[in-house]
Amino acid sequence: MDYRVAVDHVSKTYRLGKVGVAALDDVSFTVATGEFVAIAGPSGSGKTTLLNLIGCLDTPTAGEVLIDGESVSALSSGGRADLRARKLGFVFQTFNLIPVLTAWENVEYPLLIRPRGGDRRARVSAALEQVGLGDRARHRPPELSGGQQQRVAIARALVGEPALVLADEPTANLDSATGRDIVELMRRLNRERDVTFVFSTHDPRIMSAADRVLEISDGRLR
Numbered sequence: 481m482d483y484r485v486a487v488d489h490v491s492k493t494y495r496l497g498k499v500g501v502a503a504l505d506d507v508s509f510t511v512a513t514g515e516f517v518a519i520a521g522p523s524g525s526g527k528t529t530l531l532n533l534i535g536c537l538d539t540p541t542a543g544e545v546l547i548d549g550e551s552v553s554a555l556s557s558g559g560r561a562d563l564r565a566r567k568l569g570f571v572f573q574t575f576n577l578i579p580v581l582t583a584w585e586n587v588e589y590p591l592l593i594r595p596r597g598g599d600r601r602a603r604v605s606a607a608l609e610q611v612g613l614g615d616r617a618r619h620r621p622p623e624l625s626g627g628q629q630q631r632v633a634i635a636r637a638l639v640g641e642p643a644l645v646l647a648d649e650p651t652a653n654l655d656s657a658t659g660r661d662i663v664e665l666m667r668r669l670n671r672e673r674d675v676t677f678v679f680s681t682h683d684p685r686i687m688s689a690a691d692r693v694l695e696i697s698d699g700r701l702r
């Protein structure tokens with residue numbers, strides 16, 4: 481069994497005062513190492529909640545999430561932070577770059593928090609080259625197009641050599657041609673570098689690039 485991710489009977493209920501919002505209801509699936517998997521579903525169906533649980537940013541109300549066989553809920557918050565830093569990369573819908581830093585500095589940032597072996601400068605340059613932005617290293621985010629900003633964010637996600645990249649609607653703020661380019665880039669990195677990807681999307685054309693589409697509605701897998 482070579483699963484990168486196992487989601488095992490996971491439920492998540494958010495408490496708002498006396499009211500409980502059931503965001504996920506008994507969700508189970510696995511993602512094999514090297515897969516490129518889409519999570520699709522309407523707004524409010526639970527996609528972000530699910531990616532946050534897989535990304536160790538939150539813990540389930542019931543059930544468990546395993547990353548490489550390791551139960552996330554069994555870890556302390558420090559242990560989860562460590563697992564995130566060792567194994568995971570994140571890409572967000574709104575890119576989430578630091579506007580005052582250059583593309584190069586944005587990509588370098590995770591390595592300052594959590595140093596890796598090897599030459600930091602070489603790693604950052606290689607990550608920017610991989611996303612086709614070697615010539616934009618000195619640009620700040622406002623001096624880049626949306627697609628280029630998302631490429632910087634993908635380079636930042638990859639610079640720590642994660643086993644798993646989680647991307648929450650990575651193409652939602654891009655025009656459809658640029659969105660397709662970004663998914664093709666993710667797909668190429670998935671194949672060439674054997675990085676497992678789990679990403680959410682509303683867009684059927686983006687879904688069609690996936691090995692497998694997990695459809696979610698009202699917090700349940702269909």
Ligand SMILES: Nc1ncnc2c1ncn2[C@@H]1O[C@H](COP(=O)(O)OP(=O)(O)OP(=O)(O)O)[C@@H](O)[C@H]1O
Nearest residue numbers: 494496501502503522523524525526527528529530
């Ligand atoms: N922090 C929170 N507190 C309370 N309820 C929340 C919280 N986060 C999400 N929810 C609720 O949980 C449900 C699932 O939300 P989630 O953000 O996971 O949906 P989504 O599929 O990502 O939607 P979208 O496509 O709009 O991003 C929604 O009903 C939402 O209102």
Ligand SMILES: [Mg+2]
Nearest residue numbers: 527528529648
């Ligand atoms: Mg969402």
